[in-house]
Amino acid sequence: MSKVLSIGSTGLRRFLRERENIFFVFIFPILIILFVGIQFGSSGLVSTLGVVGADTPVGRAIVEAVEAEGFQVQEFDDAEAALEAVELRSIEASIVVEDLDPVDSIEPVRVEFSSREGFGIELRQTVETSVQALSVDLRSQRYLIEVGGVDAATADQLVEFSAEEIATVDVSVSLDGESLFDGQIEQFDIGASSQLVLFTFLTSLSTSGHLILTRQLGVSARMMASPTPVRSIVVGETLGRYLVALVQALFIVVATGVMFGVDWGDPLGSAVVIGVFALVSTSAGILLGSLLQNDQQAGGIGVMLGIGLGALGGAMVPYELFPEAVQAFSQWTPHYWILRAFRTLLFTDGALTDVWFEVGMLGMFAAAFLAVATVAYRRSITA
Incomplete structure (x- = not known):
């Protein structure tokens, strides 16, 4: 267990030591949230x-x-x-x-x-x-x-x-269906939740090249030569990548709450949703880094997949604005399900019990990605 924690913490420290990661992982998402929030004016969605x-x-x-x-x-x-x-x-x-x-x-x-x-x-x-x-x-x-x-x-x-005294025309307005957002939407709420989803997944994919560098520089071989089981190496690297995704997501939550007053709803519900989605992102990043052999190629493909899946899942434009055919494809992305959960938690004062289905869908994505990623990564370091 100590070796797993050591490998995981080392991976997190190695990631944070790179200065360019500080900007793109922590500062850039906040700037995007600020820009998106400004578009809604001083009072959110009320002109x-x-x-x-x-x-x-x-x-x-x-x-x-x-x-x-x-x-x-x-x-x-x-x-x-x-x-x-x-x-x-x-x-x-x-x-x-x-x-x-x-x-x-x-x-x-x-x-x-x-x-x-x-x-x-x-x-x-x-x-x-x-x-x-x-x-x-x-x-x-x-x-x-x-x-x-x-x-x-x-x-x-x-x-x-x-x-x-003049007779007037009475106009009555009725709502057909259910309102999308029952609660009050503040200025930065939509941007904060969507950018957290986009950048958590994007960072995990775009930095998957670190796993390739670990193999190319012989770090994996040296760990294999030590009395460390392969299972501990795989779990440790997974833990390190998971900590990176989790730290980034939690930073966005805390920063937007302090700087912009974003209310993330039920703490337990948001924590579970973010934790499961961080595992989905981690598994996808490990899978990509295990299948490719070039770190630059992994970075390019990771950015393309991260942005593409984010856009399809509704992290750039609300999926409610998509045609029905596109919304059907959106449901095949984990972004769709975490954004659905955030809609309930942030905008309708929902709790964990209200998003159990979305959490279950995210859990299925995490289990599928993690199973394939574990096998692929194990083969990449033992081949």
């Missing part, structure tokens, strides 16, 4: 509108309409600060409302809308609709003041009363 002039009559009406549609509003003191927030992607769009009384002013009140290209479409539609509705009320008020001779307060009351 935010920056408003300059929220205390003006027109501004108050627009803010009320925007908030009624479920969007969030952030007030700014000047247009430059609001535009900078749009450019930095902390908000989706901004409006600048001219400080004029829409009833007394002869000039029209100017409302400037700004957003990045391709973003803020729903916010723009909401703002345009509210401005159009407000302009109808204002024209009615002006007509009552100019023709009817009433004051502004009376005109406002008459317009409001007439709007209540």
Whole structure:
């Protein structure tokens, strides 16, 4: 047992000593999670509108309409600060409302809308609709003041009363099927879970060349020459690779929790899911390193397989967006099942008992990969 632990810990230390591994294994995934999280804006999946002039009559009406549609509003003191927030992607769009009384002013009140290209479409539609509705009320008020001779307060009351008396169309909305996410999705939740899956598997495959170097440099032969059973060598190398995958996954969990406030749900459920998937990744990496004879070839093929299987399994684009035929193929990847488990644990407040089927599927992948990888690696060091 001591020899197994020694081989495993040595493999982990050897991996961490390489400086390039520190960046690609620990820093790069966090940067990707940060980039993906920024795309969702300052409030996750809820769009935010920056408003300059929220205390003006027109501004108050627009803010009320925007908030009624479920969007969030952030007030700014000047247009430059609001535009900078749009450019930095902390908000989706901004409006600048001219400080004029829409009833007394002869000039029209100017409302400037700004957003990045391709973003803020729903916010723009909401703002345009509210401005159009407000302009109808204002024209009615002006007509009552100019023709009817009433004051502004009376005109406002008459317009409001007439709007209540006019028959409206009732629209009812019902949900067909089940909601994909029952809980609140925060800014970095989706990126954190998907990138953990992608990089844990990718690292295990892309660094499988270390096993080849171990054979080429004679390290495996020297271990075989020592009074160390072959089984201990195989288990020790597997343990070392498993520790690498587990350390990377746990680092992403802790870092995203501390830096971005990601809630990983039920601790026991997440720990089991991550632990089993780390074993799947480890087994796949050992299998690849045992079948190939060139470490550069292993690195290239590992990256290709890691990215390809990650994309197919939904680690880059949510698998719910795939056509049904592609989703059928996605189920043949372990990524699909761990992401399904994370959907339940992170977004619907599920527990381990709610993801037992996904854990079982991951266990089947791990058992199959590990069985083949153990035989292949044993043959590679004894041949």
